[in-house]
Amino acid sequence: MNEVIKTIYERRAVRKYNDLKINQDLLDLLLNAGRMAPSAMNKQPWKFYVITDEQLIHAFSKEISEIAIKEISHAKKDEVDKLNLSSYHMSTMTNLLKNTDHIFYHAPVVILITTLADEEWGGIDAGMCAQNIMLAAKSLGLDTCPVGLAKYINQAKDFYELNIPDTEKIQLAILVGYGDEDPILHERIEDNVVYI
Numbered sequence: 058m059n060e061v062i063k064t065i066y067e068r069r070a071v072r073k074y075n076d077l078k079i080n081q082d083l084l085d086l087l088l089n090a091g092r093m094a095p096s097a098m099n100k101q102p103w104k105f106y107v108i109t110d111e112q113l114i115h116a117f118s119k120e121i122s123e124i125a126i127k128e129i130s131h132a133k134k135d136e137v138d139k140l141n142l143s144s145y146h147m148s149t150m151t152n153l154l155k156n157t158d159h160i161f162y163h164a165p166v167v168i169l170i171t172t173l174a175d176e177e178w179g180g181i182d183a184g185m186c187a188q189n190i191m192l193a194a195k196s197l198g199l200d201t202c203p204v205g206l207a208k209y210i211n212q213a214k215d216f217y218e219l220n221i222p223d224t225e226k227i228q229l230a231i232l233v234g235y236g237d238e239d240p241i242l243h244e245r246i247e248d249n250v251v252y253i
């Protein structure tokens with residue numbers, strides 16, 4: 058396999074990190090890889106908020122768990138259907154969130170990717186950018202996890218410290234660190250191709 062394909066196959070969502078910090082040169086490489094992503098009409102709509110303060114990351118993580126639990130348990134039936142979560146998944150997720158740090162998993166770096174909220178292709182552009190960051194990280198010996206639940210950070214009491222304008226939408230967080238686990242490979246669904 059060539060190196061790119063190998064990296065694609067080796068990337069996993071990693072949810073346990075060791076204490077090693079990430080130096081600025083590596084972070085710059087990751088952000089520059091993100092910037093190389095394609096974007097609709099070449100708008101490059103992403104913005105990066107890089108959080109490295111351990112205590113702040115942990116405090117946000119704890120608070121987002123609480124917010125997420127409330128949101129999930131208060132979700133009305135049609136919203137739950139939209140989330141495509143069965144009651145089994147709902148209770149599993151709620152239980153998971155109740156234990157320790159299940160949002161940012163003690164990662165040393167959290168990159169929030171935002172775009173303007175009214176950017177038509179913002180979610181897709183941010184996703185492409187995120188994937189570039191995650192593959193670049195893997196190729197450099199780092200691990201990552203994309204975290205959608207980070208969207209609730211805008212309800213946290215210290216959110217103002219991030220100076221994220223309310224015109225922006227938090228599309229995704231990418232956790233970055235040196236992984237301390239070897240997650241299983243989830244089998245990929247393969248009956249999803251239609252040849253015409």
Ligand SMILES: Cc1cc2nc3c(=O)[nH]c(=O)nc-3n(C[C@H](O)[C@H](O)[C@H](O)COP(=O)(O)O)c2cc1C
Pocket residue numbers: 068069070071072202203204205206207229240243
């Ligand atoms: C848009 C998006 C949101 C995600 N949100 C979360 C999350 O909030 N918490 C989490 O632990 N993992 C999250 N994940 C990671 C997925 O659970 C993970 O990618 C999936 O289980 C496949 O595993 P793999 O990445 O190791 O192949 C998210 C992934 C994506 C693409």
